[in-house]
Each structure stands twice: as structure tokens, then as C-alpha cells.
Amino acid sequence: MRDTLQAIRELARLCWTTDRRKLVVALLLMLAEAAAAPVTALVLGSLTEAVSEAHASEVLQLGLLVSLLVIVGLTGNHFAHVLYFELGAQAFLSLDRELIDLSNGSAGIAHHENAEYSDRITVLHQELNRISSNSMVALWHSISLAIGVVCTTALLVDTNPWLLFLPFAVFPPVLLGRQAERIISSCRHRMAHHTRAAQHIIDLARGVSSAKELRVLGLRSMLQSRHAESWREITRGLWLAELRATVLRVAGQLIFAVAYIAGTLLVVRAAVQDEASVGDVVLVIVLAAQVNQQATTGVTLLREFQRLAETLADLRWIRALVGQRPSSCSTIEAPSRLIDGFRLRDVSFHYEGSDVPVLRDVNLHLPAGAMVGIVGENGAGKSTLVKLLCRFYAPSTGVIEVDGTDIHRLDVLEWHSAISVGFQDFSRFELTAGRTVGVGDLPRLDDRRAVEEALDRTRASDIVDQLPDGLGTRLGRSFSDGTELSGGQWQKMALGRTMMRRHPVLLILDEPTSALDAQAEYQLFRQYAESARTVAERAGAVTVLVSHRFSTVRMADLIIVLSGNTVAESGTHAALIAADGVYASLYRLQADQYD
Numbered sequence: 001m002r003d004t005l006q007a008i009r010e011l012a013r014l015c016w017t018t019d020r021r022k023l024v025v026a027l028l029l030m031l032a033e034a035a036a037a038p039v040t041a042l043v044l045g046s047l048t049e050a051v052s053e054a055h056a057s058e059v060l061q062l063g064l065l066v067s068l069l070v071i072v073g074l075t076g077n078h079f080a081h082v083l084y085f086e087l088g089a090q091a092f093l094s095l096d097r098e099l100i101d102l103s104n105g106s107a108g109i110a111h112h113e114n115a116e117y118s119d120r121i122t123v124l125h126q127e128l129n130r131i132s133s134n135s136m137v138a139l140w141h142s143i144s145l146a147i148g149v150v151c152t153t154a155l156l157v158d159t160n161p162w163l164l165f166l167p168f169a170v171f172p173p174v175l176l177g178r179q180a181e182r183i184i185s186s187c188r189h190r191m192a193h194h195t196r197a198a199q200h201i202i203d204l205a206r207g208v209s210s211a212k213e214l215r216v217l218g219l220r221s222m223l224q225s226r227h228a229e230s231w232r233e234i235t236r237g238l239w240l241a242e243l244r245a246t247v248l249r250v251a252g253q254l255i256f257a258v259a260y261i262a263g264t265l266l267v268v269r270a271a272v273q274d275e276a277s278v279g280d281v282v283l284v285i286v287l288a289a290q291v292n293q294q295a296t297t298g299v300t301l302l303r304e305f306q307r308l309a310e311t312l313a314d315l316r317w318i319r320a321l322v323g324q325r326p327s328s329c330s331t332i333e334a335p336s337r338l339i340d341g342f343r344l345r346d347v348s349f350h351y352e353g354s355d356v357p358v359l360r361d362v363n364l365h366l367p368a369g370a371m372v373g374i375v376g377e378n379g380a381g382k383s384t385l386v387k388l389l390c391r392f393y394a395p396s397t398g399v400i401e402v403d404g405t406d407i408h409r410l411d412v413l414e415w416h417s418a419i420s421v422g423f424q425d426f427s428r429f430e431l432t433a434g435r436t437v438g439v440g441d442l443p444r445l446d447d448r449r450a451v452e453e454a455l456d457r458t459r460a461s462d463i464v465d466q467l468p469d470g471l472g473t474r475l476g477r478s479f480s481d482g483t484e485l486s487g488g489q490w491q492k493m494a495l496g497r498t499m500m501r502r503h504p505v506l507l508i509l510d511e512p513t514s515a516l517d518a519q520a521e522y523q524l525f526r527q528y529a530e531s532a533r534t535v536a537e538r539a540g541a542v543t544v545l546v547s548h549r550f551s552t553v554r555m556a557d558l559i560i561v562l563s564g565n566t567v568a569e570s571g572t573h574a575a576l577i578a579a580d581g582v583y584a585s586l587y588r589l590q591a592d593q594y595d
Contacts, residue, residue: 004178004302004305004306004309006309006312007305007306007308007309007312008139008142008305008308010312011139011308012139014094014095015087015139018087018090018094019087019090022086022087023087026087030144031144031147032072033072033144035147035148035151036069036070036072038148038151038152038290039069039151040066040069040070040286043062043065043066043069044066044286046062047059047062047063047066050062095128095315096128098315099121099124099125099128099315099318102318102319102322103121103322108391108392108393108394109387109392109393110351110352110392110393111318111321111322117318117321118196119189119192119193119196120189120192120314120317120318121318122192122195122196122199123188123189123192123195123311123314124311124314124315124318126195127307127310127311127314128311138300138301138304138305138308142301142305145294145297145298145301148290148294149291149294152290152291152294169255169256169258169259169260172251172252172255172256173249173252173253173255173256173296173298173299174252174298174299174302175252176248176249176251176252177248177249177252177299177302177303178302178303178306179248180244180245180246180248180249180303181245181302181303181306181307182306183241183244183245183248184238184241184242184245184307185306185307185310186241187237187238187240187241188238190237191233191234191237191238194230194231194233194234194237195230195234197226197230198227198230198231198234201223201226201227201230202227204223205223249299252299253296253299260291332405332409332410332411333410333411333414334402334410334411334414334415334417334418334505335402335403335418335505336418336503336505336539337505337538337539337540338368338369338402338403338505338539338540338541338542339368339403339540340367340368340403340404341365341366341367341368341369341370341402341403341540341542342364342365342366342389342400342401342402342407342506342542343364343365343366343400343401343404344362344363344364344365344366344398344399344400344401345363345398345399345400345401346361346362346363346397346398346399347359347361347362347363347388347395347397347398347399347400348360348361348362348395348396348397348398349384349388349393349395349396350396357396357565358381358384358565359381359384359385359388359565359566360565360566361398361566362385362398362566362567363567364560364567364570366542366544366558367542367557367558368403368536368540368541368542369536369537369540369541369542370536370542370543370557370558371533371536371542371543371545371555371556371557371558372542372543372544372545372556372557372558372559372560373544373545373546373547373553373554373556373558373559373560374544374545374546374547374553374559374560374562375546375547375548375550375553375559375560375561375562375583375586376561376562376563376568377548377563377586378548380562380563380564380565381562381565381566382510382546382562383424383510383511383546385562386421386508386510386544386546388400389407389419389506389508389544390416390419390421390508391407391408391412391415391416394408402505418504418505418506419504419505419506419507419508420440420498420499420500420501420504420506420507420508421498421507421508421509421510422494422495422497422498422508422509422510423494423510424510424511424546426490426491426494427494428475428476428490428494429475430474430475430476430477430478430479430482431474431475432471432472432473432474432475433463433464433467433470433471433472433473433474433475433493434446434448434451434471434472436475436493436497437451437454437455437493437496437497437500438450438451438497438500439497439500440454440496440497440498440499440500440501441500441501441502444500448471450500451471451496451500452464452471453499454496454497454499454500455492455496457496457499458492458495458496458498458499459492460489460492460493460495460496463485463489463492463493467483468483475493495509503538503539503541504539504541505539505540505541505542506541506542506544507541507542507543507544508543508544508546509543509544509545509546510544510546511546511547511548549590550583550586550587550590551587551590553573554573555573556572556573557572558570558571558572559571559572559573559576559583561576561581561582561583561586563582568581568582568583569581569582569583
């Protein structure tokens, strides 16, 4: 119950900070609507007595009052409904923005690889879309319900003190309803991985990139079968949970029904014995019906608030997991020019939940101004090393220094703004072509000249020339007027983003040309080598080239060979070939494939 009350307080606070004026007006309208129902019951009782005693003028006045109260009840709820739905949309939009910020506003990316995070974010995303309206309805109806219960109880006690116990019959359905909602909530979380599996299949079926393989491999029937299987699991789990929950809810309602019938019979008996009037009987019957409605509404509202509590608990869990957004609490600024470069001292790393090291005992010096090539077989730790240099993770042991300073003592936001990275799994920003590249340096987002220069450095200017509106062409299939690019073209646009920043102290290209052929990759790396030397002269920058093709990194000043999750060799191309070790063996193996 504490979590439920906390959820109500958080929701009320969210509404208050969103729009206080709408909140107050909606509250006043709900107060009027809530008071109208029990007062109507009281007036109906008096109206019944006036009719039985043939007081025509009093009947007319009371009839008009009943009509006025009905209008107040209907219109108050209607106009409050308009206000609190709009307020709810605004309030929960702020939670959507927070969710985006939590997911992408942290220094690291470890939470993205956490299975429980994936489950909770799936449920949370679904629930935020649903509760933006439902929880607002529950909040306002709970206010209306509270006022109605107070008025109804007062009128019941005034009629017969024994009827004071009738509202207490609400507790069994409320408590059993709470337990029922716990069962449903637990089931939703257990089924989250099945939901993600079903959604993944839908994404595959709708995706342009997967459409070709689905057809060639004849996977339609398999996908349909897997999707049906996932939903059978989801449906089976939810059905069993709903069945158990329904049994509890029905039991609670039966308990209340017994109390409801007993209370009504009590007043009817008093009327038969001339201890109560006909108006009292009508009043109690109407009020008992309202109490029944209040009990049903209370159970429904409690179920909604419990669901809200679960949702906000997931949100708090994600806040705790991700941590606060990095701030400029560090007094050490990121360097604008490198003097010594990077040093990795006894660096080892393993992912959370695993004791198997991805990197172990890595000792390296990446000299300022150097172009460094990193090669190795799949799984050797190349991309992990890139993530450590980017500060997406901290080493499990050891330290990474930049010009003698621990990289994790630098302001992380400044560090991210001081580097430029082209990732192997690049993003396809479906913006205009100019902005798809321009986001690589937000201050120059719409600087046409800067964008064109970045595209020239990645040999991608010809792509823009082929677009119908040049840099103003919207890319991607999410829009009806969007233009789709090939995989290689998307990758070149991503590389253009990497070249937008003028003077990065660290330029990383992690398998940046995987969608290009060997010749195109070689030519592009020659272009990078020229750019790297320019950047090195300006800022002492280190350029890191990660590639599985050995022939393209032979021009690097320093080549690092990763094998067995550690540094097997390092040196120039000529020195490594002369050493006739791992590098020479792999280099000859690849060279033979092109003969």
C-alpha cells in the first residue's frame, strides 16, 4: 500500500509541476461532480416524501433541484475530463523525455547490455503509453470517490447508525483486488522476454534490410510460427494470471454484495415497523447502490494505481541503474592538444555478470600524433578497446591515461566532445542528408560548407550529387518522401559525421568501411591517413584504425595485434613482417586470398 500511496503522490506532484492552473480548475470541477451524486440521493428521498404527501410546489422545486444536480454532475465530469486528459498528455510526455534521457544520457552503455534492463524498459515503454490517460482518470476519479464516500457515509449514518459499517465492506474487495493486481503485474514482467521476442519478429518482418533474406531463405512460415509461439506463451501466462485475479476479485465483490443486501433489508425492516419513512428507504437504496458503485470504482482505481506504482518502480529502478546524468563535477578539463598521448597500464576488462576477460593485462603507448592500426581476429577485443577509450566502460583493473591523467578523472562530457568516432554499427539518422552528416558537430549542424568538406574527406560527395534535393533530401523510408540509400552509402554518410569535428584529440575508425569493397576501403584509408596527419599537426591527435583487413592498416605508424584477449605484438608493418609472428602469418593468409 505504501508504494501505491507513493505513486499517487508522484502523479499529483507531476501534474502540479506540469500545469497548476489546469490542475486547480479540473479539481474544482471534480469536487462539484463528486458532491452532486450523494446530494441528489438526499433530494430524491425528500422528493419521494413530497410526492407521497402531495405537496405539488415542493415536488416542483425538488424536481428542478434534482435536474440541476444531474446537470452539474454530468457537465462537471465532462469539462474536467477535457482538462485532465490534456494535463495527463503533457505530464507523461515529460516522462517519455526523461526515459530518453535516462537511456542515452549516461556516460556508459553497460545498461544497454543488461537483460533485466531490456525487460523493464520494454514493460515501461508499453505502460507509459497506456497510463498517460488511464492514470489521470484514476487520479481524478479517486478525488471524486473520496468526496462521494464521505458524503454517502454521513447520509447513511444519519439514517441508521448501523449503516456505518456498510462502507467498511469495501475493504475485502479492495484488498483482494490489490492481490489480484500483484499477480497480473508479476506475470507481465515474467512475459517481458516473450514480448520482446515477438516484437523482434515483427521488426524483422517489416524491416527493409531483412526483407531480402526472409524471401530468399523462405522464412515467412518460420517467423509466423515463432511469433505465434511467443504469443501463445504470453496469452497462456496472462490468461492463468487473469483467472487467478478474477477469482480474488469476484470473492471480494461477493463479500460486499452480502453486506449491501443486509443493509438494504435493515432499512426496509425499519420502514415496515414505522421506524423509517418511505423516503429513507429510497435514500438508502440509492446510497447503497452508490456505495456499491464506489466499491467497484475503488477496486478499479486501486488496480490502476498499483499498476502505476509498478511502472514508477520500474522507472526508479532504471534511474538507479543508469545513475544521474553526467555533470561537470570534475575540475579536470579534457586536453585540447596531446603531448604524450595515451598509455594503458595493466588494463583488463570483463563484462558485468561474466568472469571471462575480454581484455587482459594490456600495456600500450599510443603516441601523440600517431596513426595506430588495431587488428586481430573476431572476438579478440578490438571493439572493447575502443569502448574503453571512449569511456563507455571503465577497466575492471588497470588505468588508461591521457597525457599522464587518468581518463576517468576528466569531465566525461568534455571528453566525448573532444573525440570523434566512426562505429562499426553506425546509426542511420533519417534526417535530411545535410543534417545526417551535420549532427557530427552540433554547433555546425547547418553549416553547408563544413558538411561538404566532411563529405569530401570521405569520398561521399558523389552520393549527394545523386540525391533529388542534394543536402536537403530527406533520407530513409520512415517518411513518404524519404530516399533510401544502400548500405555502403549509409556508411559513407556516417563517416562524414565522423569528419565533422575540426580538431579531435582522438579519432577512432572502428571497422568504418565494412560495407565497402577492399579497393574502396584502401583508397578511403589513404584519405584518412592524410586527414590524420593534418589533425596530428594541429592537436597532436591520435588516430585509431580498427580493421579486419591487414592490407589497409599497413600504412599506420604503429600496428597493434590483439590475440588471446591481449596484445600479442606491436610495431610497424615492416617490423612485424620481419618478426614473422602472428601478424605476418595472418597478413600472408589474407594476401593469399587475393592472389
